[in-house]
Amino acid sequence: xxxxxxxxxxxxxxxxxxxxxxxxxxxxxxxxxxxxxxxxxxxxxxxxxxxxxxxxxxxxxxxxxxxxxxxxxxxxxxxxxxxxxxxxxxxxxxxxxxxxxx
Numbered sequence: 001x002x003x004x005x006x007x008x009x010x011x012x013x014x015x016x017x018x019x020x021x022x023x024x025x026x027x028x029x030x031x032x033x034x035x036x037x038x039x040x041x042x043x044x045x046x047x048x049x050x051x052x053x054x055x056x057x058x059x060x061x062x063x064x065x066x067x068x069x070x071x072x073x074x075x076x077x078x079x080x081x082x083x084x085x086x087x088x089x090x091x092x093x094x095x096x097x098x099x100x101x102x
Contacts, residue, residue, distance in 0.1 A: 004077055064089045 014022060026037035046053070054068055061071035064085045074082045083094050 006077060006079075060086055060090075 013019065022038050022041060023034060025041050026032075026034045029037050029041065032040075054072070057072050057075070058068040061068045064071070066074070066085075071082060074085075087093050
C-alpha cells in the first residue's frame with residue numbers, strides 16, 4: 001500500500017457538555033491556546049484508548065484476512081475499500097451500523 005493522506009476529518013461541534021469538559025481539560029493543562037491544547041487532549045485520549053480501538057480493528061481484520069495494521073492503514077487510506085471488504089466477507093455494512101447524526 002502506498003502512503004497517501006486522506007482528506008482531513010471535518011468534525012462537527014461537540015455536544016455542549018462534552019465541549020465544556022474538553023475546554024476545562026484544556027484550560028487546566030497548560031497556558032497554550034485552548035484549541036491547540038484541546039487537540040493534544042484528543043490525541044492523549046486516542047493513545048489511551050488504543051487497545052480498545054485496535055481490538056475492534058483486529059476483530060474485523062481477522063474476519064477479512066488482513067492483519068490489524070493492514071486494516072488500520074486501509075481504513076486511513078481508503079475507508080470505502082475497507083467497508084467493501086467487510087461487507088463482502090461478513091455481509092455487514094459498517095456505514096449503516098452507526099448512521100450519520102445529521
